[in-house]
Amino acid sequence: MASAGGKPTILLLRRLDSSFATALRERFHVLDFHASGEPLAAFLAAAAAAPEPPRAAIVVGGGSIRADASFLDTVPSLRCIFSTGAGVDHIDLAECARRGVSVANSGEVYSTDVADHAVGLLIDVLRRVSAAERYVRSGSWPVQGDYPLGSKLGGKRVGIIGLGNIGSRIAKRLEAFGCVIYYNSRRPKDSVVSYKYFPNVHDLAAKSDVLIVACALNKWTRHIVNKDVLEALGKDGVIINIGRGANVDEAELVVALKDGKIAGAGLDVFENEPRVPGELFSMDNVVLTNHVAVFTAQSRSDLCAHTISNLEAFFSGQPLLTPVHDDSIVD
Amino acid sequence: MASAGGKPTILLLRRLDSSFATALRERFHVLDFHASGEPLAAFLAAAAAAPEPPRAAIVVGGGSIRADASFLDTVPSLRCIFSTGAGVDHIDLAECARRGVSVANSGEVYSTDVADHAVGLLIDVLRRVSAAERYVRSGSWPVQGDYPLGSKLGGKRVGIIGLGNIGSRIAKRLEAFGCVIYYNSRRPKDSVVSYKYFPNVHDLAAKSDVLIVACALNKWTRHIVNKDVLEALGKDGVIINIGRGANVDEAELVVALKDGKIAGAGLDVFENEPRVPGELFSMDNVVLTNHVAVFTAQSRSDLCAHTISNLEAFFSGQPLLTPVHDDSIVD
Structure with a gap:
């Protein structure tokens, strides 16, 4: 026709x-x-x-x-x-x-660009790149003393939710940094033997230092990272989201960050874009980008x-x- | 005794x-x-x-x-x-x-931490992470329209100056992103066959999309990145420095950035730390951190x-x- x-x-x-x-x-x-x-x-x-x-x-x-x-x-x-x-x-x-x-x-x-951005967010959160950026640009370096230490990537146990086109590329990149890769998906990937599979996200979070959301959004994955998962991740844990905002219960995430129940977050997506919860703007342990993971x-x-x-x-x-x-x- | x-x-x-x-x-x-x-x-x-x-x-x-x-x-x-x-x-x-x-x-x-930070700076400059951060935190996302595109890591020719403990780790990481690795050092590394060697930095810059300074500072490497090298790198080129500030002619770097002779820079070190040239503070294509590459x-x-x-x-x-x-x- x-x-x-x-x-x-x-x-x-x-x-x-x-x-x-x-x-x-x-x-x-x-x-x-x-x-x-x-x-x-x-x-x-x-x-x-x-x-x-x-x-x-x-x-x-x-x-x-x-x-x-x-x-x-x-x-x-x-x-x-x-x-x-x-x-x-x-x-x-x-x-x-x-x-x-x-x-x-x-x-x-978009898979490689999104994977690259996810790794960029993780390095930024762990190594405080954007926070250091604000520190330098505000003129604080010459006048203030000690600067807080970051956290090393090597040895971190990174739990990836969704080991598809994007998640598998994130894993490949983070292996080069010496990270240990875990993952959750609906089924274990037969082709993947070097990454430990967790059948549920709560257990994945409990065993991981970092949780990266790299799954699609659907009825099974809406709020797949909820209050319980955040608590399982724990006070030294970091969450990275390059999936969809609604993969994470954003209200609970904000509470967990405010209360120090997790250590930090790198977020490219939000539940009500372009609205970003204002509480996050005052936090130095979060990195916020405007859904640009595909923007090249x-x-x-x-x-x-x-x-x-x-x-x-x-x-x-x-x-x-x-x-x-x-x-x-x-x- | x-x-x-x-x-x-x-x-x-x-x-x-x-x-x-x-x-x-x-x-x-x-x-x-x-x-x-x-x-x-x-x-x-x-x-x-x-x-x-x-x-x-x-x-x-x-x-x-x-x-x-x-x-x-x-x-x-x-x-x-x-x-x-x-x-x-x-x-x-x-x-x-x-x-x-x-x-x-x-x-x-420090080698792995410095290499990680170098990669973080490069992702940040190419994918505009800190710039997006400022955009989000300033509240611009809901009110402004188009956001400038970043540049993909995959396929980038990355020229590393100094392929020692740090430079070789940077190379390993960037290979996982699909970058092509070139390098300069005083002598070619016999153990390295997969990276192309350039006996001088000018030629390395001319053939590279990204130049990463990962060498020690000494009489041979002071201002190893000078005006000529910056011009050889060219208007789409990016420079990352995690070596020492004086490896780069900082005054010429500022001019090159102001005049658009190179595309961007990620700098953890400066010639007169903690002083950072004020002209850089108004640029969105530079990422500035306060010598924290070793800070974990x-x-x-x-x-x-x-x-x-x-x-x-x-x-x-x-x-x-x-x-x-x-x-x-x-x-």
């Missing part, structure tokens, strides 16, 4: 930089929500009523537009939803499966190529490169 | 935490400059005139007390100088050798054990564990 000019019609529901948008328009007839200036409901209704309604949609990972039953009712022509993120928590996978709508995500495009020029470029490859596969009747199924999303 | 109580006398010329000081006093008769409250000249003269003058001294790495001919003239009984740092730029090695005064340093005690509780504890082992070796006539010679100090 193609529009005038022979290009297949796609629904674009996220903002893209101009080179990405241009590359899409060269290949597809793009119905661009943000460029339309219309309210979402009116935009979707018009798209659905077009002579060549869209069969594929591009949505933003973790965005405000949810691909749920109501959305699919509005544009019943859709047969493929492509998320530009690794996470698909904004897509109702069961509903898509029921209707025969295939789903794809960014696959491994190279991954943007890779994402553009990957998105087009998936859409071309879909429109030519080939298998999607990075399909997402309802049962494949824990790690 | 021992003091009353049978303990050998040592000169302590740096401040130590209490557990380290206690461990020393259990084994040695410690003449403690900072505890004495005396001016340095008077303190040294009194030590030299004591019935059991000190044969060993502990000095701080990179500190203000220089172990030069004048110092050695003042306390002629000294036969061993132990630096608690890896760098010995404050010790006149040639003069020590001429007088038969042996020198030892901290060896590999674990390395402090390791240093205590290592110092005592070296001193006990010296006083029992055994070889020092980590001797430093005049020709062994580039990398």
Whole structure:
């Protein structure tokens, strides 16, 4: 099914930089929500009523537009939803499966960048890089005396929740620092023999010095790090989250940090982005970044190529490169 | 030669935490400059005139007390100088050798921590961690729009100046991130075949995306990164310095950053510590820490054990564990 000019019609529901948008328009007839200036409901209704309604949609990972039953009712022509993120928590996978709508995500495009950022956050928390930065920039170095010691990476037991594309890359990097790798996932990975597997996150936390959240967000992993897990991690423990904010019970995390029940945190994601709990701003043992773990020029470029490859596969009747199924999303 | 109580006398010329000081006093008769409250000249003269003058001294790495001919003239009984740092730029090695005064340093005690910090600085500069931190803590995230993209670690050509204890550990870590490792040192390392060797730093900079200074400071390496090297590194290049401030021509570095002749810098050391050039404070592409690359509780504890082992070796006539010679100090 193609529009005038022979290009297949796609629904674009996220903002893209101009080179990405241009590359899409060269290949597809793009119905661009943000460029339309219309309210979402009116935009979707018009798209659905077009002579060549869209069969594929591009949505933003973790965005405000949810691909749920109501959305699919509005544009019943859709047969493929492509998320530009690794996470698909904004897509109702069961509903898509029921209707025969295939789903794809960014696959491994972001995995190395997110893993790099996770390691950066961990070094920062343990070695107090951002805190030292504030100390230097405030002019405190020449006038103050002792500076608090950091904590060595080597020998740290790092528990990774979700040993998928991202988690396994984090593990590989941290092995080079002399860390000991533990992990939790729904099932042990047959291919992984050198990392100890923990069937539940509480036990993983109890045995770990550092807990890194690297799993997808879904009904099983919402608040997978809760009050009990934080207490099991303990007062010398550090938590790193590059998954989704709601993987961690943020209110309990703030309490644990305030009460010294854990030692520190490095957070790239938050439960109500862009809102970050104000209590964290006064803490020197937390590192806070604005969901930038995927933000590199190279991954943007890779994402553009990957998105087009998936859409071309879909429109030519080939298998999607990075399909997402309802049962494949824990790690 | 021992003091009353049978303990050998040592000169302590740096401040130590209490557990380290206690461990020393259990084994040695410690003449403690900072505890004495005396001016340095008077303190040294009194030590030299004591019935059991000190044969060993502990000095701080990179500190203000220089172990030069004048110092050695003042306390002629000294036969061993132990630096608690890896760098010995404050010790006149040639003069020590001429007088038969042996020198030892901290060896590999700090190497992993410094390597970890170097990698942390590099991730921070490339992925804008501290800059994102400021953005979040200032409350900008909810009100501002686009955030600038960072740069991927994978594929970066990293030129390491000095492939010694620290540089080789930096290389090992960055290999796990998919970086390509180049290096410069006075001689190629026979044991290293997988990293390309560059006999001079200018050529290394010209071929590298990132330059990491991991060499000792001495007459050959002072300002080894100068204006020409910075220009060879180029406008997309990043410099990381965890060596000594004076390995880099700091004034030229500031100019290069201001003029956009290089892309960014991560600096743990400065030419006139604790003074940091004020121009750097307004830059978002630099990361500044207060010479904390060695600051972990674990390395402090390791240093205590290592110092005592070296001193006990010296006083029992055994070889020092980590001797430093005049020709062994580039990398």
